[in-house]
Amino acid sequence: MIVVMKSLATPGEINAVVNQIETLGFQVHLSHGTERTIIGVVGDDRPLQNHNFEMLNGVEKVVRILQPFKLASRDFHPENTIVEVRGVQIGGPKLTIIAGPCAVESRSQILETAHAVKEAGADILRAGAYKPRTSPYTFQGIGEEGLELLAEAREATGLPIITEVMSPEAVPLVGQYTDIYQVGARNMQNFTLLQAVGKTRLPVFVKRGLSSTAQELLMAAEYVLSGGNHGVMVCERGIRTFETATRNTLDINAIPLLKQWTHLPVFADPSHGTGKWDLVAPIAKGCIAAGADGLIIEVHPRPEQALSDGAQSLKPERFVELMSDLRRLAAAVGRVL
Ligand code: PEP
Ligand code: MN
Numbered sequence: 001m002i003v004v005m006k007s008l009a010t011p012g013e014i015n016a017v018v019n020q021i022e023t024l025g026f027q028v029h030l031s032h033g034t035e036r037t038i039i040g041v042v043g044d045d046r047p048l049q050n051h052n053f054e055m056l057n058g059v060e061k062v063v064r065i066l067q068p069f070k071l072a073s074r075d076f077h078p079e080n081t082i083v084e085v086r087g088v089q090i091g092g093p094k095l096t097i098i099a100g101p102c103a104v105e106s107r108s109q110i111l112e113t114a115h116a117v118k119e120a121g122a123d124i125l126r127a128g129a130y131k132p133r134t135s136p137y138t139f140q141g142i143g144e145e146g147l148e149l150l151a152e153a154r155e156a157t158g159l160p161i162i163t164e165v166m167s168p169e170a171v172p173l174v175g176q177y178t179d180i181y182q183v184g185a186r187n188m189q190n191f192t193l194l195q196a197v198g199k200t201r202l203p204v205f206v207k208r209g210l211s212s213t214a215q216e217l218l219m220a221a222e223y224v225l226s227g228g229n230h231g232v233m234v235c236e237r238g239i240r241t242f243e244t245a246t247r248n249t250l251d252i253n254a255i256p257l258l259k260q261w262t263h264l265p266v267f268a269d270p271s272h273g274t275g276k277w278d279l280v281a282p283i284a285k286g287c288i289a290a291g292a293d294g295l296i297i298e299v300h301p302r303p304e305q306a307l308s309d310g311a312q313s314l315k316p317e318r319f320v321e322l323m324s325d326l327r328r329l330a331a332a333v334g335r336v337l
Pocket of ligand 1: 102132
């Protein structure tokens with residue numbers, strides 16, 4: 001349930017509503033918009049249904065939120081949330097491009113890629129130090145050394161960094177290095193991990209699970225938000241379907257749907273969404289046309305030698321080309337890049 005206050009409601013009237021809700025044993029989440037204040041009731045508020053909050057001074061209306069996500073919902077927070085990371089504004093008019101290799105492999109590989117994507121105009125550097133691999137026999141990432149190398153690449157380029165955290169125990173260590181926690185598709189419903197990153201104040205990038213619905217993705221975001229961490233972004237990265245010609249099926253429907261449902265920045269990952277480097281650019285453009293706030297794209301200087309996901313990684317020169325196409329496309333859809 002949310003209580004929408006009148007635009008001229010006084011601080012005293014707002015406090016009276018908040019006190020009334022808190023007295024009934026519920027927590028509130030206040031959203032001070034440019035137009036009006038919205039008071040959200042956190043948690044299962046069914047016991048409040050018979051209370052006439054409409055009668056209180058300054059209240060314009062009470063809206064029952066039918067969707068199970070609340071803090072993530074646009075009813076709760078009508079304006080787009082802008083997540084700020086080291087001066088990069090994510091979710092505003094400017095598109096945010098995150099690029100880099102699937103994994104940190106070596107010092108020279110990450111530095112070379114970081115410089116290349118920076119030069120091409122990327123905003124944030126990506127790379128995994130810990131990789132959630134389907135097989136225990138394949139490359140698992142280089143661990144903490146990878147985090148150190150990512151921090152060095154940030155120093156060298158000025159690009160903020162994002163990297164995956166796979167367990168609640170790893171949250172403090174990864175948080176010593178990264179600017180954004182990535183929660184991977186395989187961990188989207190690792191609720192203890194979501195709670196652990198929800199207790200931090202670093203932004204969190206949640207990727208849609210392989211077989212999860214768009215609603216479940218927002219429920220994962222809700223876990224993080226309900227811990228008090230409001231810097232959450234969500235990412236469509238392709239789902240399992242009967243189609244086997246591509247690695248996953250990027251659910252382009254999810255992009256405008258998520259934009260309708262949530263105020264959080266919505267990203268797309270055309271690399272994991274397709275699994276094929278030559279499909280990355282067309283799908284990247286499709287996602288921006290569909291309203292995505294940004295993209296996360298795998299770039300590797302020598303994809304044929306990559307230790308993971310080489311087949312879907314763009315060479316730097318192809319990434320440069322894609323960025324120039326995206327700049328023109330951004331203008332056509334009322335965004336900037
Ligand atoms: C990745 O971004 O490298 C990754 C492992 O993605 P996902 O969790 O979407 O598979
Ligand atoms: Mn990858």
